[in-house]
Amino acid sequence: MSDMNRTTEDVPQPTRTDDSARWDEQRYRALFELGPVAVYSCHAAGVIQEFNRRAVELWGREPVVGDTDERFCGSFKLFRPDGTYMPHDQCPMAEVVAGTLSEAADAEVLDPAALASTLKALLATASRQLGEPH
Numbered sequence: 097m098s099d100m101n102r103t104t105e106d107v108p109q110p111t112r113t114d115d116s117a118r119w120d121e122q123r124y125r126a127l128f129e130l131g132p133v134a135v136y137s138c139h140a141a142g143v144i145q146e147f148n149r150r151a152v153e154l155w156g157r158e159p160v161v162g163d164t165d166e167r168f169c170g171s172f173k174l175f176r177p178d179g180t181y182m183p184h185d186q187c188p189m190a191e192v193v194a195g196t197l198s199e200a201a202d203a204e205v206l207d208p209a210a211l212a213s214t215l216k217a218l219l220a221t222a223s224r225q226l227g228e229p230h
Contacts (some may be wrong), residue, residue: 136148138193142190174205176204177202
């Protein structure tokens with residue numbers, strides 16, 4: 097059937113579910129962007145997918161979303177609580193993605209201006225949040 101012959105009965109109408117999903121997305125976006133904590137996400141290979149302004153403030157820089165050379169964390173450098181250097185591929189996010197960390201972890205973030213911030217990483221996989229196995 098061509099679009100010219102469609103009637104209003106043929107056009108899908110928004111449902112309450114569509115409105116609820118849109119509202120949920122708007123609330124999530126507001127919490128993500130305006131919340132008081134740094135939040136970011138990576139996909140299974142560790143590539144950063146999104147982050148909020150607090151993460152940029154913590155890192156002291158804004159990573160390029162989707163950059164495959166920069167994985168697991170947008171910080172300049174990371175250190176363990178004992179002061180030893182922590183490569184990004186060994187950071188708490190990398191451990192969560194690998195399935196080897198299931199609770200909070202501490203780290204120190206160093207930004208490009210050599211300012212340090214101590215953080216407690218509270219991490220969870222989306223599959224765990226959705227009740228799926230990880």
